[in-house]
Amino acid sequence: MAGGIGSRFWPISRNARPKQFLDILGTGKSFIRHTFERFAPIVPAENFLVVTNRVYRDLVLEQIPEIKECQVLCEPVGRNTAPCIAYAAFRLMSVNPEADMIVTPSDHLILNEAEFVHAIDEAMEFVRSHNVLMTIGIRPTRPDTGYGYIQVDGEQDNNTGAIHRVKTFTEKPNIELARAFVESGEFVWNAGIFLWKAAGILEAMRTMLPEMYQQFAAISDCYGTSRESECIERVYSECRSISIDFGVMEKAENVYVRCSDFGWSDIGTWGSLYSYSKKDDHGNVVRGEGMFYDTHDSIVMMPEGKLAVIEGLNDYIVVDSGNVLMICPKKNEQNIKKFIDDAKFHKGERYT
Amino acid sequence: MAGGIGSRFWPISRNARPKQFLDILGTGKSFIRHTFERFAPIVPAENFLVVTNRVYRDLVLEQIPEIKECQVLCEPVGRNTAPCIAYAAFRLMSVNPEADMIVTPSDHLILNEAEFVHAIDEAMEFVRSHNVLMTIGIRPTRPDTGYGYIQVDGEQDNNTGAIHRVKTFTEKPNIELARAFVESGEFVWNAGIFLWKAAGILEAMRTMLPEMYQQFAAISDCYGTSRESECIERVYSECRSISIDFGVMEKAENVYVRCSDFGWSDIGTWGSLYSYSKKDDHGNVVRGEGMFYDTHDSIVMMPEGKLAVIEGLNDYIVVDSGNVLMICPKKNEQNIKKFIDDAKFHKGERYT
Numbered sequence: 001m002a003g004g005i006g007s008r009f010w011p012i013s014r015n016a017r018p019k020q021f022l023d024i025l026g027t028g029k030s031f032i033r034h035t036f037e038r039f040a041p042i043v044p045a046e047n048f049l050v051v052t053n054r055v056y057r058d059l060v061l062e063q064i065p066e067i068k069e070c071q072v073l074c075e076p077v078g079r080n081t082a083p084c085i086a087y088a089a090f091r092l093m094s095v096n097p098e099a100d101m102i103v104t105p106s107d108h109l110i111l112n113e114a115e116f117v118h119a120i121d122e123a124m125e126f127v128r129s130h131n132v133l134m135t136i137g138i139r140p141t142r143p144d145t146g147y148g149y150i151q152v153d154g155e156q157d158n159n160t161g162a163i164h165r166v167k168t169f170t171e172k173p174n175i176e177l178a179r180a181f182v183e184s185g186e187f188v189w190n191a192g193i194f195l196w197k198a199a200g201i202l203e204a205m206r207t208m209l210p211e212m213y214q215q216f217a218a219i220s221d222c223y224g225t226s227r228e229s230e231c232i233e234r235v236y237s238e239c240r241s242i243s244i245d246f247g248v249m250e251k252a253e254n255v256y257v258r259c260s261d262f263g264w265s266d267i268g269t270w271g272s273l274y275s276y277s278k279k280d281d282h283g284n285v286v287r288g289e290g291m292f293y294d295t296h297d298s299i300v301m302m303p304e305g306k307l308a309v310i311e312g313l314n315d316y317i318v319v320d321s322g323n324v325l326m327i328c329p330k331k332n333e334q335n336i337k338k339f340i341d342d343a344k345f346h347k348g349e350r351y352t
Numbered sequence: 353m354a355g356g357i358g359s360r361f362w363p364i365s366r367n368a369r370p371k372q373f374l375d376i377l378g379t380g381k382s383f384i385r386h387t388f389e390r391f392a393p394i395v396p397a398e399n400f401l402v403v404t405n406r407v408y409r410d411l412v413l414e415q416i417p418e419i420k421e422c423q424v425l426c427e428p429v430g431r432n433t434a435p436c437i438a439y440a441a442f443r444l445m446s447v448n449p450e451a452d453m454i455v456t457p458s459d460h461l462i463l464n465e466a467e468f469v470h471a472i473d474e475a476m477e478f479v480r481s482h483n484v485l486m487t488i489g490i491r492p493t494r495p496d497t498g499y500g501y502i503q504v505d506g507e508q509d510n511n512t513g514a515i516h517r518v519k520t521f522t523e524k525p526n527i528e529l530a531r532a533f534v535e536s537g538e539f540v541w542n543a544g545i546f547l548w549k550a551a552g553i554l555e556a557m558r559t560m561l562p563e564m565y566q567q568f569a570a571i572s573d574c575y576g577t578s579r580e581s582e583c584i585e586r587v588y589s590e591c592r593s594i595s596i597d598f599g600v601m602e603k604a605e606n607v608y609v610r611c612s613d614f615g616w617s618d619i620g621t622w623g624s625l626y627s628y629s630k631k632d633d634h635g636n637v638v639r640g641e642g643m644f645y646d647t648h649d650s651i652v653m654m655p656e657g658k659l660a661v662i663e664g665l666n667d668y669i670v671v672d673s674g675n676v677l678m679i680c681p682k683k684n685e686q687n688i689k690k691f692i693d694d695a696k697f698h699k700g701e702r703y704t
Contacts, residue, residue, distance in 0.1 A: 291691065291699070305675055306675045306676065307695060307699055307703045308676075309680070310678075311687060320672065325658060325661070325662075325670075325677065327663065327665060328661070328663040329663060339643065347643070
């Protein structure tokens, strides 16, 4: 899934090049490239499907030259994860009705790739031997209020190890609730990674999102043909926008979670990027050249070849990117969406 | 005089393009262009001489296409104002031993040009009828500690009007002294503008800076010839660095000042630029596009086409220029010289 615009990393992420195509962590590779390489040992290149907005098609092919054009499924418009997954599942079914399916965001950080592959293998093995919808849960290390949580069934089952039946999915909690979740030991973070048979998720959608299922099923003849794009255009113009979590996972009975510890973050905000980045002696995270005076605990992102000279900023975000300079206290990073709206309204599209 | 590097406006002013060649006030014209146009009604274009560092010769000719190459006097190295003035005076003498001479900085702001021309006319008239060294004084509007002051002789003379004999020149005072100066009514700001006969200032230098006088006099045959550049190179390599104020004006007996009110500032710092600029409702001075949240009394300079989005800065300087972004509290602007030194030392010449 590579359709988002990652507006929380504005002004580095823009409509024209959103987060999944950027190297925000400074690793030398974009998030989507890391995601491809993470799965490459267990999934042949010809089996990848990337669902994205059609305006990002060339960016996907540029980042993953190993795949063919027909493996990039283009959405005319974003409709959240349920239509995205329905589209990919129907396309898979048209090729192989027995297909296994792994669904993953393309803009997350995973530190321990070996442990990740182990978790995926184990979860996939469980999917193959049971008729279940699997998700990947991350054992929480702090009461983060930026993630959804999954409550696992407390009963340990020696046959399933780290795999548990799911009791509930929850939305992002407030801090008190998040603390209670973490203390209880019953909750894991929802990493947004799913494993199932393509037929299995479609069967669940047929029951729980029947209208959407019918819309995508009605164009069954089109998948993999020259008419696919035109049919998908029509379906997307009609179908509702809903997440797979809310539309299916929270309601289905046969949902399991593989609890894991592979070092995961959705790197969803400047603050989480700050947390996961190496700091200098004054707690500053700096990309590019900088000279700092009386400046602490700030994150500064400069373009290549440009020098930041900063005095007297504590706990700030400073981002110089393209035609925008943003300076904002770290604690107010939620205002970035407002900045983007204001920029669009007052200054026009060229800054968003 | 156009040889300075204006480092206090770094990172906008750079070695490659110092303040006098910039439009820091956003008027549409550089300081040196304004200076030329201010004098153009009273001085024919062919009578201008611009003394500058040789690396700025082309910038001068670009800004003042009305003058010829031979009117740009190139210094191989900066040696403060006394050698600069000696060079220009000897060159003038080689053309016309009776020449009047007006000396002016090229990077100051003057608001009332009509009143300025009136003051210059009156001062020049006085020079022509008396054997004096004239300077222009500005009646102070505040106890500024960034300027030198001139104490005028209190005795009013109906024959000379706003023109007074000078009692003393003073260096930049501390704030208590500056307050006493302003309250006394006897002091004016030293604008660094001088009027005299070329022969008159050289006569004064012969007495008060005899070594320097001899150095420039020794190459009398060279002025205006193809050997001038090579001779000047040798003289500058040997002569001392000293201001005309300290070397001559503070010691000479026949020094007068024309007290004036034409709205003057040397715009020597970001703070003085802030003072002289139009502010928005929150006291911010903004060049370029900006969106501000909880931000007051700051000065923000952006390049064309770039948007500043700033939250939570009060009393700051933010300058985005070329390959440098500087953020600094207004009250610490004196640190800019340190920033430049550090940038040079740690990051190399490319940022200075």
